Amino acid sequence: MITQSVTLTINGQPFTAQVEPRLLLVHFLREVAGLTGTHIGCDTTSCGACTVLVNGVPAKSCTMFAVQVDGAEIRTVEGLEQNGELHPVQEGFFQEHGLQCGFCTPGMMMTAVALLGQNPDPSEDEIRRAISGNLCRCTGYVNIVKSIQYAGRKMRTAQTQPVPAAASAEGGQP
Amino acid sequence: MTSANPPITGMGHSVKRKEDPRFLRGKGNYVDDVKLPGMLYMDIVRSPYAHAKIVNIDASKALALPGVLAVITGKDLDAAGLAWMPTLMSDKQMVLPVDRVVYQAQEVAAVIATERYIAADAITLVDVEYEPLQPVVDPKKALEPDAPLVRPDREAKTNHIWHWEAGDAAQTDAIFQQAEVIVKEDLYIPRIHVSSIETCGCVASFDRISGKLTIYMTTQAPHAIRTVFSLVSGIPEHHIRIISPDIGGGFGGKVPVYPGYVIATVAALQTGHPIKWIEDRSENLQADSFARDYHISAELAANRDGTMRALRVRTLADHGAFDAAANPSKFPAGLFSICTGSYQLEAAHVEVDGVYTNKPSGGVAYRCSFRVTEAVHTIERMVDRLAQELKVDPADVRMKNFIQPEQFPYKSATGWEYDSGNYPATFTKALDKIGYAELRREQAEKRARGELMGIGISTFTEIVGAGPSHTFDILGIKMFDSCEIRVHPTGSAIVRIGVQSQGQGHETTFAQIVAEELGLPVDNIVVEHGDTDTAPYGLGTYASRSTPVAGAATAVAARKIREKARHIAAHLLEVDPNDLEWANYQFQVKGVPGKAVTMKDIAFAAYTNHPQGMEAGLEAVDYYDPPNLTFPFGAYICVVDIDRGTGVVKIRRFLAVDDCGNIINPMIVDGQIHGGLTMGMAPALLEAITYDENGNIQQANFMDYLLPTSMETPAWETDKTVTPSPHHPFGAKGVGESATVGAPPAIANAVVDALAHLGVTHMDIPVTPWKVYQVLQEHGAAEP
Numbered sequence: 001m002i003t004q005s006v007t008l009t010i011n012g013q014p015f016t017a018q019v020e021p022r023l024l025l026v027h028f029l030r031e032v033a034g035l036t037g038t039h040i041g042c043d044t045t046s047c048g049a050c051t052v053l054v055n056g057v058p059a060k061s062c063t064m065f066a067v068q069v070d071g072a073e074i075r076t077v078e079g080l081e082q083n084g085e086l087h088p089v090q091e092g093f094f095q096e097h098g099l100q101c102g103f104c105t106p107g108m109m110m111t112a113v114a115l116l117g118q119n120p121d122p123s124e125d126e127i128r129r130a131i132s133g134n135l136c137r138c139t140g141y142v143n144i145v146k147s148i149q150y151a152g153r154k155m156r157t158a159q160t161q162p163v164p165a166a167a168s169a170e171g172g173q174p
Numbered sequence: 175m176t177s178a179n180p181p182i183t184g185m186g187h188s189v190k191r192k193e194d195p196r197f198l199r200g201k202g203n204y205v206d207d208v209k210l211p212g213m214l215y216m217d218i219v220r221s222p223y224a225h226a227k228i229v230n231i232d233a234s235k236a237l238a239l240p241g242v243l244a245v246i247t248g249k250d251l252d253a254a255g256l257a258w259m260p261t262l263m264s265d266k267q268m269v270l271p272v273d274r275v276v277y278q279a280q281e282v283a284a285v286i287a288t289e290r291y292i293a294a295d296a297i298t299l300v301d302v303e304y305e306p307l308q309p310v311v312d313p314k315k316a317l318e319p320d321a322p323l324v325r326p327d328r329e330a331k332t333n334h335i336w337h338w339e340a341g342d343a344a345q346t347d348a349i350f351q352q353a354e355v356i357v358k359e360d361l362y363i364p365r366i367h368v369s370s371i372e373t374c375g376c377v378a379s380f381d382r383i384s385g386k387l388t389i390y391m392t393t394q395a396p397h398a399i400r401t402v403f404s405l406v407s408g409i410p411e412h413h414i415r416i417i418s419p420d421i422g423g424g425f426g427g428k429v430p431v432y433p434g435y436v437i438a439t440v441a442a443l444q445t446g447h448p449i450k451w452i453e454d455r456s457e458n459l460q461a462d463s464f465a466r467d468y469h470i471s472a473e474l475a476a477n478r479d480g481t482m483r484a485l486r487v488r489t490l491a492d493h494g495a496f497d498a499a500a501n502p503s504k505f506p507a508g509l510f511s512i513c514t515g516s517y518q519l520e521a522a523h524v525e526v527d528g529v530y531t532n533k534p535s536g537g538v539a540y541r542c543s544f545r546v547t548e549a550v551h552t553i554e555r556m557v558d559r560l561a562q563e564l565k566v567d568p569a570d571v572r573m574k575n576f577i578q579p580e581q582f583p584y585k586s587a588t589g590w591e592y593d594s595g596n597y598p599a600t601f602t603k604a605l606d607k608i609g610y611a612e613l614r615r616e617q618a619e620k621r622a623r624g625e626l627m628g629i630g631i632s633t634f635t636e637i638v639g640a641g642p643s644h645t646f647d648i649l650g651i652k653m654f655d656s657c658e659i660r661v662h663p664t665g666s667a668i669v670r671i672g673v674q675s676q677g678q679g680h681e682t683t684f685a686q687i688v689a690e691e692l693g694l695p696v697d698n699i700v701v702e703h704g705d706t707d708t709a710p711y712g713l714g715t716y717a718s719r720s721t722p723v724a725g726a727a728t729a730v731a732a733r734k735i736r737e738k739a740r741h742i743a744a745h746l747l748e749v750d751p752n753d754l755e756w757a758n759y760q761f762q763v764k765g766v767p768g769k770a771v772t773m774k775d776i777a778f779a780a781y782t783n784h785p786q787g788m789e790a791g792l793e794a795v796d797y798y799d800p801p802n803l804t805f806p807f808g809a810y811i812c813v814v815d816i817d818r819g820t821g822v823v824k825i826r827r828f829l830a831v832d833d834c835g836n837i838i839n840p841m842i843v844d845g846q847i848h849g850g851l852t853m854g855m856a857p858a859l860l861e862a863i864t865y866d867e868n869g870n871i872q873q874a875n876f877m878d879y880l881l882p883t884s885m886e887t888p889a890w891e892t893d894k895t896v897t898p899s900p901h902h903p904f905g906a907k908g909v910g911e912s913a914t915v916g917a918p919p920a921i922a923n924a925v926v927d928a929l930a931h932l933g934v935t936h937m938d939i940p941v942t943p944w945k946v947y948q949v950l951q952e953h954g955a956a957e958p
Binding site: 020022023024027029031035036037038039040041042043044046047049076077078080081086088090093094095097099100102103104106108109124127128129131133134135136137138139140141142143144145 | 190193194195196197198200201202204206207290291369370371372373404420423425454455518676678685841842844846848849850851853867875881883884885888889890930
């Protein structure tokens with residue numbers, strides 16, 4: 001078996017492994033690096049459950065070889081929380097009930113993080129277009145849109161305390 | 175004695191979900207996240223043919239590949255008596271075939287290897303020699319005398335599986351003979367697939383020393399699976415532990431036992447290593463359980479004034495090669511006989527014939543409450559068909575024929591006793607809220623300009639919460655459900671339930687039930703489920719039964735605890751138990767609210783200062799056998815615009831007014847309705863599984879099988895009315911599937927309504943742009 005050395009920066013930490021050239025990035029992350037937050041939902045780049053950020057750009061890691069992105073900065077769902085504080089997108093999904101079974105959620109949130117990085121105040125239509133490559137079977141997208149809007153508000157105002165949710169919200173910290 | 179407590183936040187509060195913190199951080203534990211020491215990987219060789227004899231299987235090349243440990247075939251399983259397994263519907267199905275395959279992508283052999291990729295390599299090296307046979311894919315042709323026999327293993331040499339009927343044929347015929355108006359329509363409800371974003375899989379592990387078999391499995395019904403595995407394998411039930419970890423969506427597709435689970439288990443027993451098997455999407459789409467596939471012929475008899483009188487329905491149900499549906503045992507067609515809907519009918523007669531074809535097992539589930547989706551589609555389309563025939567507004571026909579609030583409990587023409595309802599109030603709310611009259615005016619204006627706008631209505635009745643044990647069982651196991659509550663000395667509690675969440679939020683809502691009943695803060699209550707070693711026995715989560723059945727068990731168990739708590743409170747307050755009342759989440763002396771003890775005080779006393787002669791501790795178990803089903807209902811109104819140049823149907827507005835009785839968590843109920851509506855829209859506009867004449871599936875991946883994205887899905891509008899169930903302990907009814915059941919006919923009716931002036935009376939779902947454009951062309955209404 002021919003292997004090749006791959007070095008990625010995953011969530012800020014360098015990670016090197018000797019892998020087969022055919023190893024998919026999603027399997028590198030899940031099986032080699034042990035980061036199982038990135039999920040697999042299809043084999044055809046259709047569902048987006050495997051979405052991670054590659055050098056800041058959302059990419060579907062189930063149709064990308066690990067060797068293809070040698071040297072890249074990878075950000076996964078595990079890298080969203082910083083110093084014990086949730087990313088505004090994570091907080092938005094919690095406050096606005098943007099997830100049910102949670103399986104599509106990591107990929108969905110990574111797409112949202114990339115969107116808000118480029119466009120801090122997206123319209124509903126812009127949000128829907130941005131997440132159109134991420135399938136969710138549970139939520140009907142309504143609350144996902146609200147979650148991303150919440151995160152946008154929070155990031156724009158850079159408040160430290162939770163901003164009011166659009167949905168009636170009660171109690172609880174994630 | 176009382177101390178400051180966090181808020182109770184019981185019933186009716188939008189409590190944030192307890193399960194979210196792990197999911198938001200990528201720390202959920204789904205089955206593919208389970209990794210055990212020494213674990214091996216399994217992959218499956220599948221049939222390219224829909225119908226073929228297996229002449230030979232040569233695994234030598236696969237076995238020669240470094241890393242491959244075993245290739246398992248049907249002959250290996252046959253030697254252990256496991257080549258076939260029972261289905262939930264008194265049929266049997268192949269685990270691995272010995273001599274023939276009966277649908278495309280059927281499991282033919284399994285490879286066990288040290289690595290996932292090696293297993294995937296090895297399946298291409300297993301040489302299977304087939305002798306193709308003529309398949310039968312059309313259920314009508316399957317009933318012809320010279321049709322290929324799908325199941326020669328059965329005694330009866332026919333593709334007909336069973337005949338089932340409900341209602342009164344003679345009375346129905348009599349009304350039809352003298353009816354003033356009869357409308358008739360053939361409806362095909364296509365085969366569809368649930369496609370939860372997580373596919374199915376398992377990790378099976380056998381401990382030779384303890385003799386214990388542990389299987390992490392994507393299952394909605396872990397307890398029933400344990401019992402079935404024990405009965406089939408002979409392994410004592412206490413030596414089997416099924417763990418249903420976090421589940422990435424179920425929707426009914428994770429109720430059945432798939433061959434992969436069984437093969438992985440056999441491999442774990444044989445190799446002594448844990449075995450992981452995870453389907454990929456194309457396997458999941460091609461081979462796992464399918465829903466619907468009902469060929470329906472419906473007739474509705476009425477008076478000229480619009481009074482509905484009788485309904486006659488004949489149906490051919492395509493069940494694929496094995497009758498592996500997941501219906502209660504006595505209901506091979508599920509609860510399809512609810513097809514008289516929300517309307518008063520003098521009589522009805524419903525017949526269904528199950529048929530084998532060379533396709534994977536159908537009739538399983540798609541968030542459908544046991545065939546209620548097909549029933550609702552039938553009646554809601556036929557009501558519109560009648561309105562069109564009589565040239566009256568479909569809203570008026572519905573209003574005229576509704577079962578009235580004072581008629582509940584109402585005995586339907588097919589024998590169901592509807593527990594409660596207020597159909598006119600809910601429908602009126604929907605009509606007012608969406609501005610129905612104004613929409614009709616707008617439609618008339620647009621129609622005059624040549625624009626196509628449609629308004630569709632669905633005023634459906636659901637039937638969920640199976641069910642009373644006198645009628646409902648699965649493989650003989652009665653469809654009760656269970657809860658076990660243990661209150662700790664410092665006033666927190668652990669709750670274990672017999673049902674299993676696949677995203678519904680049970681860890682939150684079941685804690686809220688207990689919080690409400692016991693007056694303990696929701697934050698101090700932990701809910702566990704899905705592990706057969708620790709949770710009480712239950713039938714699992716499907717058909718919207720968790721809240722109606724296990725939710726009821728939870729309330730009743732909590733009330734048992736409260737009754738014991740009353741005696742401890744009396745002891746603490748030195749009064750007679752009868753002098754106490756439960757108010758403000760505490761026991762207080764009647765008329766003296768200041769003299770009270772909280773559940774926290776009582777819990778501590780239960781372990782430190784309980785009355786002499788009373789057992790210590792504070793816990794209870796309840797196995798709840800519901801006295802009846804519950805009947806949620808709703809009024810949905812859909813507004814569509816149709817593009818005459820492309821045939822694209824655009825949902826402009828969709829309002830869902832639901833009545834699911836008393837609500838535990840409004841945020842979660844809203845989320846369930848949003849998701850259900852989306853899974854109702856999917857088969858109405860996008861999803862269908864079809865086969866060519868050779869039995870080749872034509873939608874084997876997400877490029878061809880179109881799940882709704884954020885672009886097609888509208889911003890759903892929701893509202894509610896509350897008609898509590900009179901027999902449920904806290905008046906709830908269940909809501910998970912109402913929207914999936916109710917939405918498709920609202921959309922189909924809107925499309926037909928948009929085209930009605932052209933003479934269109936019916937369109938089968940999915941109403942794809944291609945189909946619509948063809949209709950527009952036929953009627954000279956297409957724009958080039």
